[in-house]
Amino acid sequence: MKVSMTVNGQALEADVEPRWLLVHVLRDQFGLTGTNIGCDTSQCGACTVLMNDRAVKACTVLAVQADGAEILTIEGLKQDGQYHPVQQAFWDEHGLQCGFCTPGMIMTAIDLIKHEAQPNYAAIRHGIEGNLCRCTGYENIVRAIRQAADKM
Amino acid sequence: MGVLGQSIKRREDPRLITGEAKYIADIELPGMLHAAVLRSPFAHAKIKSVNVAQAKQAPGVVGVFTGADFAEIPALPCAWQAGGVKNNVNTPRILEIDEVHHTGAGVAVVVAHDRYAAEDALALIQVDYEPLPAVVDAEKATQPGAPQLHENAPNNIVFDWSCGDQAGTDQALQASEVVVKQRLINQRLIPTPMEARGAIGQYSAATDDYTLWLTSQAPHVHRLVMAAFVLGIPEHKIRCIAPQVGGGFGAKIFMYPEYPLVLVLAKRLGRPVKWIETRRENYVATTHGRDHITDIEVGATRDGVITAFKVHTFANLGGVLSTAALGIPTTLYGRLLSGPYKFPHIYCNVQGVYTNTAMVDAYRGAGRPEATYALERAIDLVARELDLDPAEVRRKNFIPPDAFPYAPADDLMAGLEYDSGNYALALDKALEMVNYKELRQEQAHARREGRYLGIGFSSYIEACGLAPSAWIGAQGWGAGLWESANVRMHLTGKVVVTTGSQSHGQGHETTLAQLVADELGIALDDVVVQHSDTQGAPFGYGTYGSRSTAVGAVAVHRSVQRIKEKAKRLAAHMLEANPEDLVYQDGKVFVRGVPAKTKTIQELAAAVALGYSLPEGMEPFFDETSYYDPPNNTYPFGTHICVVEVDAKTGQTKILRYVAIDDVGNVINPMIVDGQIHGGIAQGVSQALYEGAVYDDNGTLVSGSLMDYAVPTAAMLPSYETARTVTPSPVNPLGVKGVGETGTIASTPAVVNAVLDALKPFGVKNLDMPLTPEKVWRAMHANGGNGKEG
Numbered sequence: 001m002k003v004s005m006t007v008n009g010q011a012l013e014a015d016v017e018p019r020w021l022l023v024h025v026l027r028d029q030f031g032l033t034g035t036n037i038g039c040d041t042s043q044c045g046a047c048t049v050l051m052n053d054r055a056v057k058a059c060t061v062l063a064v065q066a067d068g069a070e071i072l073t074i075e076g077l078k079q080d081g082q083y084h085p086v087q088q089a090f091w092d093e094h095g096l097q098c099g100f101c102t103p104g105m106i107m108t109a110i111d112l113i114k115h116e117a118q119p120n121y122a123a124i125r126h127g128i129e130g131n132l133c134r135c136t137g138y139e140n141i142v143r144a145i146r147q148a149a150d151k152m
Numbered sequence: 153m154g155v156l157g158q159s160i161k162r163r164e165d166p167r168l169i170t171g172e173a174k175y176i177a178d179i180e181l182p183g184m185l186h187a188a189v190l191r192s193p194f195a196h197a198k199i200k201s202v203n204v205a206q207a208k209q210a211p212g213v214v215g216v217f218t219g220a221d222f223a224e225i226p227a228l229p230c231a232w233q234a235g236g237v238k239n240n241v242n243t244p245r246i247l248e249i250d251e252v253h254h255t256g257a258g259v260a261v262v263v264a265h266d267r268y269a270a271e272d273a274l275a276l277i278q279v280d281y282e283p284l285p286a287v288v289d290a291e292k293a294t295q296p297g298a299p300q301l302h303e304n305a306p307n308n309i310v311f312d313w314s315c316g317d318q319a320g321t322d323q324a325l326q327a328s329e330v331v332v333k334q335r336l337i338n339q340r341l342i343p344t345p346m347e348a349r350g351a352i353g354q355y356s357a358a359t360d361d362y363t364l365w366l367t368s369q370a371p372h373v374h375r376l377v378m379a380a381f382v383l384g385i386p387e388h389k390i391r392c393i394a395p396q397v398g399g400g401f402g403a404k405i406f407m408y409p410e411y412p413l414v415l416v417l418a419k420r421l422g423r424p425v426k427w428i429e430t431r432r433e434n435y436v437a438t439t440h441g442r443d444h445i446t447d448i449e450v451g452a453t454r455d456g457v458i459t460a461f462k463v464h465t466f467a468n469l470g471g472v473l474s475t476a477a478l479g480i481p482t483t484l485y486g487r488l489l490s491g492p493y494k495f496p497h498i499y500c501n502v503q504g505v506y507t508n509t510a511m512v513d514a515y516r517g518a519g520r521p522e523a524t525y526a527l528e529r530a531i532d533l534v535a536r537e538l539d540l541d542p543a544e545v546r547r548k549n550f551i552p553p554d555a556f557p558y559a560p561a562d563d564l565m566a567g568l569e570y571d572s573g574n575y576a577l578a579l580d581k582a583l584e585m586v587n588y589k590e591l592r593q594e595q596a597h598a599r600r601e602g603r604y605l606g607i608g609f610s611s612y613i614e615a616c617g618l619a620p621s622a623w624i625g626a627q628g629w630g631a632g633l634w635e636s637a638n639v640r641m642h643l644t645g646k647v648v649v650t651t652g653s654q655s656h657g658q659g660h661e662t663t664l665a666q667l668v669a670d671e672l673g674i675a676l677d678d679v680v681v682q683h684s685d686t687q688g689a690p691f692g693y694g695t696y697g698s699r700s701t702a703v704g705a706v707a708v709h710r711s712v713q714r715i716k717e718k719a720k721r722l723a724a725h726m727l728e729a730n731p732e733d734l735v736y737q738d739g740k741v742f743v744r745g746v747p748a749k750t751k752t753i754q755e756l757a758a759a760v761a762l763g764y765s766l767p768e769g770m771e772p773f774f775d776e777t778s779y780y781d782p783p784n785n786t787y788p789f790g791t792h793i794c795v796v797e798v799d800a801k802t803g804q805t806k807i808l809r810y811v812a813i814d815d816v817g818n819v820i821n822p823m824i825v826d827g828q829i830h831g832g833i834a835q836g837v838s839q840a841l842y843e844g845a846v847y848d849d850n851g852t853l854v855s856g857s858l859m860d861y862a863v864p865t866a867a868m869l870p871s872y873e874t875a876r877t878v879t880p881s882p883v884n885p886l887g888v889k890g891v892g893e894t895g896t897i898a899s900t901p902a903v904v905n906a907v908l909d910a911l912k913p914f915g916v917k918n919l920d921m922p923l924t925p926e927k928v929w930r931a932m933h934a935n936g937g938n939g940k941e942g
């Protein structure tokens with residue numbers, strides 16, 4: 001089946017099997033490997049992207065469901081050589097170690113800040129519950145998101 | 153002031169926050185095929201036959217193989233065996249042939265054009281298993297009549313190992329005014345780096361060379377083991393590359409069946425072969441950690457001075473043995489059982505046991521968290537028994553600061569001594585941070601209102617910066633544990649550092665560059681750090697045991713010192729001065745007292761690279777390789793205090809404060825050190841409250857996915873208040889100790905002790921982890937639940 005979507009502002013098409021997951025199409029067909037896969041039960045959130053402006057786990061969306069959608073991945077965040085404020089905050093606050101959870105975590109944080117402009121620490125912790133990080137113990141991730149919220 | 157000791161932002165981050173970094177799953181090679189492994193659903197079974205005929209016909213399939221196809225390849229080696237005793241060793245084959253000993257053991261592999269096709273074909277393979285009885289509990293496995301896993305291991309015993317002094321300890325226990333006994337379960341954990349494992353094998357028929365990309369914490373060791381013990385390929389014909397690695401926590405140190413498998417498949421099929429582990433595979437096919445059943449006996453005087461500590465442990469090692477499995481519950485556990493305390497008598501006996509479960513090996517802390525848990529629970533049990541303040545019982549038994557270097561009693565450290573420490577200082581600082589006196593008053597006040605606060609301590613040491621090669625060799629590790637580094641300064645003054653250690657989140661590219669830039673007095677931007685490729689550093693033992701700084705960075709430091717010495721000799725020649733009169737400072741070499749007679753390091757780098765005019769006997773180029781074998785481990789320490797409130801209605805534990813005072817020696821980058829401590833604490837807290845791998849009696853992993861295994865979310869963890877004392881290590885010239893594991897080692901007993909302190913009014917002395925609300929609630933209500941006993 002043919003699907004078309006706008007990914008990071010670019011119109012893209014792929015010929016997919018109905019069972020293919022969006023995350024596989026992004027990674028394998030479009031070469032956007034910044035979106036990671038950390039589980040097979042939709043728990044880890046490593047695969048989080050924005051679909052029509054909302055965070056989704058791309059391993060939980062079939063590629064055909066994304067037909068016609070606007071997708072934003074980690075690769076689409078940096079604009080004119082400037083990091084997105086959330087990217088910058090993760091760097092500033094040491095919000096990552098191995099970095100594997102980071103793209104998904106950043107996409108979730110963007111969604112969170114967009115929909116809850118000034119989340120407090122508890123709201124941030126609650127808001128990123130769908131994203132697991134095994135390295136940082138979350139403390140610096142929470143600080144990074146708080147810092148980014150101030151700048152957005 | 154240089155960049156050493158500064159919180160420099162990490163240089164590895166730009167590629168990680170933009171998605172540019174290439175993890176193993178992101179690597180694509182021309183013509184690459186994809187492998188999927190068929191794994192046993194049985195924990196213990198004979199393989200009677202494997203029929204792959206149908207799978208071979210499936211669309212997209214290029215090849216299907218079983219264990220019989222690789223019968224000539226030996227089982228993987230067990231590189232760390234328990235020292236000084238007999239070891240009954242059984243290890244995995246790249247695909248099992250006759251029998252499986254745990255669910256998840258590989259029995260066949262499909263290689264196809266894409267992973268979907270490979271997975272589809274797996275379903276078409278028919279394996280005829282003859283199920284055998286299984287046993288999953290280490291103690292039960294040693295009992296008469298238990299299912300036997302391996303012929304060479306009667307009663308499923310892998311080894312029976314001891315340290316310390318049995319007779320002396322027994323005598324001291326008998327003479328003790330008080331003896332407290334307790335059984336403690338240190339439950340099985342699943343490391344769960346967010347990136348699972350993976351490997352890509354490539355073979356060049358023209359050159360007969362192999363390349364293996366793999367999720368590795370130690371690529372040189374993987375190459376060595378692959379060459380010398382598994383495939384028999386000459387070491388120089390294999391190149392191992394660890395690309396960006398998404399966490400490890402120990403689980404990515406080891407040799408696993410899939411690594412040689414993708415190499416032999418690549419050769420047979422003439423195309424690169426990629427295997428990426430799914431999370432559910434990861435949970436059954438990658439190593440687990442901990443899983444001890446421990447009985448402790450601790451003797452004390454009435455005023456809380458410990459007189460003897462005796463420990464017996466059943467260590468569950470799984471159905472077959474992983475690479476370093478036997479060193480963890482022996483050397484890295486038993487030898488740490490004196491902790492920060494001056495116990496006069498210690499004895500520890502460990503039986504390593506086969507069960508029908510996944511392999512158990514190092515998980516962050518590796519043996520030392522288990523030791524610290526037994527020890528810190530013991531101290532609290534003594535304090536409870538004698539109705540003493542647990543902080544004071546700790547203080548009373550601490551090794552005093554003037555006793556260093558200190559060798560624990562009964563030659564527990566097998567010839568080594570703790571390097572340096574001031575344990576009471578860290579405890580005092582922690583007490584001050586939590587406002588201990590007032591906190592106890594608050595606790596008493598809360599109790600009167602029916603709210604249950606608990607204050608839990610953990611004072612710890614660890615042995616890290618592993619390890620003196622001769623010492624660890626005598627402990628049964630089949631290799632050395634030195635580290636190598638190469639530092640070279642090019643004609644343009646730019647510096648390339650290669651290290652044998654490996655970064656999978658630790659930030660070597662930043663910290664090692666800070667060290668080199670500071671020492672050479674050059675800009676941080678003029679230094680690049682390379683790692684994780686056997687074509688880089690000459691050899692490296694890799695990253696685990698908190699050794700990258702205490703061993704790896706010291707090798708780097710040595711190379712830099714050699715460059716500085718050479719720079720001085722060259723400058724003396726160019727400035728026509730006596731080498732003894734020259735000073736190296738801030739990137740310049742000058743004649744002492746004559747600052748006009750100066751050469752910058754960049755000028756010297758150009759001169760030595762050109763080689764036009766060098767002093768007699770000097771070789772061109774600044775290029776120095778060092779091999780540093782540490783004379784001792786290093787011994788970080790500290791005290792963590794956890795404050796909890798337990799909800800009597802629900803049994804839910806809430807961490808109100810978590811204070812960590814750690815002493816890791818000198819610090820290169822405080823931001824990164826804090827990050828390591830945060831992450832470590834998170835894993836330790838999570839063991840105390842949430843995590844636990846659960847097998848049913850048939851050997852099926854019930855907690856077999858992220859749906860069932862409780863990797864904590866942000867909402868389940870507290871904020872951490874961290875601070876440091878700094879006691880430099882005398883072991884190495886940098887005064888560094890190591891920080892990768894301290895948080896995990898310290899935190900687990902602090903949390904458990906806090907919960908049990910909260911439960912003191914209910915008369916609850918011990919609970920086994922994880923301290924789920926249900927478990928806590930039941931304990932609170934077992935005696936009527938009025939909370940009035942304490």
Ligand code: FES
Nearest residue numbers: 038039044045059
């Ligand atoms: S890959 Fe884990 S949630 Fe999508």
Ligand code: FES
Nearest residue numbers: 097101133134135
């Ligand atoms: S930084 Fe490693 S999983 Fe989050």
